[in-house]
Amino acid sequence: MTHKIAILGASGYTGAELVRLIATHPSMEVVALSADRKAGMEMAEVYPHLRHLDLPKLVTKEEIDFSAVDLCFAALPHGLSQALVRDLPEHVKVVDLGADFRLRDPDDYSKWYGNEHVAKELQPAAVYGLTEFYRDQIRGARLVAGTGCNAATVQFALRPLIEEGLIDLDRIICDLKNGVSGAGRSLKENMLFAERSTDVTGYAQGGKHRHLGEFDQEFSAIAGRKVEIMFTPHLVPVNRGILADCYVEGDPKAIHNALVARYEAEPFIEVLPFGQAPGMGHVMGSNFCHIGVIGDRVPGRALVVATLDNLCKGSSGQAMQNANLMLGEDETTGLMLAPVFP
DSSP states (O other): OOEEEEEETTTSHHHHHHHHHHTTOTTEEEEEEEOGGGTTSOHHHHOGGGTTSOOOOEEOGGGOOGGGOSEEEEOOOTTSHHHHHHHSOTTOEEEEOSSTTTSSSHHHHHHHHSSOOSOTTTGGGEEEOOHHHHHHHHHTOSEEEOOOHHHHHHHHHHHHHHHTTOSOTTOOEEEEEEOGGGGOSSOOGGGSHHHHTTOOEEOSTTTTOTTHHHHHHHHHHHHTSOOOOEEEEEEOSOSSOEEEEEEEESOHHHHHHHHHHHHTTOSSEEEOOTTOOOOGGGSTTSSOEEEEEEEOSSTTEEEEEEEEOTTIIIIIHHHHHHHHHHTTSOTTTTOOOOOOOO
16 A cells, blocks of 8 residues: 655755655655745755655645645644644644644643644644654554654663663753754854854753753653753764763663663664764664663763764654554664665
């Protein structure tokens, strides 16, 4: 069976990544691509690396006939998906790559994103899209809310440790580096080559990053009490990738054993041998996440390092993994390609 796919926001990096991944999927066909400001253009004009693919022209959202669509990927800027998803035909399944349905409490959405939630009636039906932890709910969902890319990386490192009660919940520090593609494709002065190529800069320091809303929501639910981690992201001069150093207090060997046990059956999570740390370049262009654990010189302290590709496993790859489940496909279909190196 061929599933008819629409991608909204196809001119952005995550939209293009979806097209790239779907190109090798045996049962997905892209029937509609939207990009309002680039409507009327061929995808090859916007992304020449996709020139060999037979793709529909970019159109506005209003021009899409959703009666012929089985599943829609919404790769739109924050704040645009809520009204759009609300107005789609009921038969259309939706994977939202933005933040509009990630936070279960609409007040939390307003707090972290500064906008009023305009589709509150849909929020209870939205399933959080961290596949490895919400797989059963995703299978039966009509609407799946993709995670933040930073949020996914840190959760892969920490969720099993919180579940097993292995770390001090009040002493978690996460230092994260991410590539500039996470800021999107629109022109920004601080993303110019001359600004970024030799610089490493932290941002949203002091507990201001929006993905903290996801950490608070998920970690507190697991622990059964409030958990508020210390988290600082940094922009580094690479195109794509995330690497999170998570400093925790607990027995390093027990931490490693818990991660191995939790992820041994997961097709996309690789836990390295104890004492080894992954590198950002080892997962580029793939749907894999690598995790390592290193003991500190002081007993009872550990470093947990997680890395993934922000555009793939952190966004579009995760979205396709979820879409596979929603459409009754094997969740690995189209996603087992090895990382690109060097």
